[in-house]
Amino acid sequence: MNSTGSEPRLVGVGVGPGDPELVTVKGVNALRAARVVVVPVMEDAGTGRAEATVLHYVPRSKVVRVVFALNEREDRSRREAAWDAAGERVAELLRAHGTVAFATIGDPNVYSTFTYLAQTVGELVPEAVVETVPGITAMQDLAARGGAVLTEGTEPLTLVPVTAGSAVLRKALEGPGTVVAYKFGRLAGEVAAALRATGRTEGAVWGSSLGLPEESIRPAAELEAEPAAGAGLPYLSTLIAPARRDRRGGKL
Template identity: 30%
Template sequence: MRGKLYGVGVGPGDPELLTLKAVRIIQECGALAVPGREKEETVSYKIVCQAVPEAAEKMCLELEMPMTKDKEKLEQSHEAAFAQIRKELDEGRNIAFLTLGDPCIYSTYIYMHQRAAAAGYETEIINGIPSFCAVSAKLNQGLVENSQMLHIIPSTYGIEEGIHLSGTKVLMKPGRKLGQIREELSGLSSCQVSMVENCGMEEEHIYRRAEDIPEQAGYYSLLIVKEQKL
């Protein structure tokens, strides 16, 4: 009997934000999978091991998935990663692929999910708390009210048009474009800009004004741009 692949969202960083269902699935699965060459350096794995200590004793597939926009390299890495997963599924092992936040939102897991489903394997997504919800809670504020719209924008793919959308804008993983983003946001006088770096993790930093945001910040940074009420 072939195994089942689970995409398990582990939340944004705080181990206490793992859902009860995520904990149960991790405990029940025969193997884990993480996007990284060394599991001990993988953020999702470290989060899980704090909340589910026995996870450290499980088999773990370390899947090399480089951060690149090169479609050919991405395809090759995804195929190689799925080959590792497929081998264990064929051995009858259920696998929990650990992913930060929620597996449905800009997650590496979904590429494995699509391949597994297309190949006839059983799959299931276990939702996690999204990073932008955790950041909003950390800032002690809501994201949207009444008829306001919410826009989730991947910052590395260009934000020139996105930041002018009406409502609340969530700018995910700004990375090296943070300086450019600050420039773009400087012209928005009617917006409140906040950023949290490493939300729920040890190196967490909170910035409540656009002018306080540094030129550079860690990969796990997220900005919230809210329209001010007039």
């Protein structure tokens, strides 16, 4: 039992892709109702995107920064050790404060660090209740800002993390419907090649830092022109390759 005498509750709150105006009312209420708001940060890094968004709605004194090895993709043991340490820290906060919110960019159930955290916390504090508050995803924001319709009629929508390999992306592009690619900044050259090989470059759009001052939204055709085939693009870049459409309502 914690000091408040209440049941420990961990709430994963999606705070959107970066624009503080895209946090839902329910998300803001959850952040404000929690005794502590945890934000994931990289080791030796400055204010992260989730943290910057949260600070529009709660005082800094309520925010606890917890290190995740978000930039560690090679050393699995180091990455998992960071997840374990973060889970132990959040478990301590739950025992002490009762209700803890964990802020994550996008949605807590879509490629989010929250899923790793919740698993660890569930083992350490089995009596804890785990909830999530959905957030607006990068693909939704890019579709709105870039004028790309995600789906019509019976079209499927495929979401691919390019970190899974360009072959996975290419297979998706060869299929029907709209394809969304996440985390492709360092593999932009391979993404451009897959678009070209499947005839999906036209109409495709990519974006990064959505809702932030450094926001960039451009046609996917410009990926070829990026220095070193996009080597300088942010890791969290997003691509939308819309379905091929030849007439209104053609997929109904």
